[in-house]
Amino acid sequence: MNKFLFDMFPLAAFFITYFLTKGEDNNMKPAIIVIMIATAIQMIVHYIKHKKIEKIHIITLLSVVVLGGITILIDNPIFFKMKVTAIYLVMAIVFYCSHYIGEKPITKRLLEKAVNAPDSTWKKITASWSLFFSALAIANIIVAFYCSQDTWVYFKTFGTMGLMLVFMVIQMYFIRQYIIADNAETKDSQQNGE
Numbered sequence: 001m002n003k004f005l006f007d008m009f010p011l012a013a014f015f016i017t018y019f020l021t022k023g024e025d026n027n028m029k030p031a032i033i034v035i036m037i038a039t040a041i042q043m044i045v046h047y048i049k050h051k052k053i054e055k056i057h058i059i060t061l062l063s064v065v066v067l068g069g070i071t072i073l074i075d076n077p078i079f080f081k082m083k084v085t086a087i088y089l090v091m092a093i094v095f096y097c098s099h100y101i102g103e104k105p106i107t108k109r110l111l112e113k114a115v116n117a118p119d120s121t122w123k124k125i126t127a128s129w130s131l132f133f134s135a136l137a138i139a140n141i142i143v144a145f146y147c148s149q150d151t152w153v154y155f156k157t158f159g160t161m162g163l164m165l166v167f168m169v170i171q172m173y174f175i176r177q178y179i180i181a182d183n184a185e186t187k188d189s190q191q192n193g194e
Contacts, residue, residue: 010039010060011157014035026148028077035068036064036068043061068083077149081144084160085144088137089137099123105125107126115179121178125171136164143159
């Protein structure tokens, strides 16, 4: 739970700042500055705590600073809104290409200690994540261009998170039969002669 809250810190700071400072002109600049600072703080705190920097934090910081900076300089929020689309498209490509690069799909690399599924299932899981991220990218484009800025902020903050949660629950349902029992439960079962 603490990791989830830590990961959501920049987004929460963005959301709160946007609605406290937007005014009648829906100015996103203060919220963009806050998310830039919050993302940098997040990366620094993570480094102090773990003595390493995660790739995702570097990618996120760079995309927030570059696209947020462009948005502030030219006073057009579309660049910042497209950051989300770019990240989802990169994720879709990474998941798709992992079928062909490396020994195993990315989902297997991430979950193989907890899930023992056949290769065909890993390919389906990875393909579904690639399609899901592609769909999120398309949804973000639609919301960014055809809805109000407030709607986009709500969608980015709560909509994509909700969709991700629903998608993960659906994934868990389909791979439930392959989930490896906890080692503690296995040891208890062995000791009890089960």
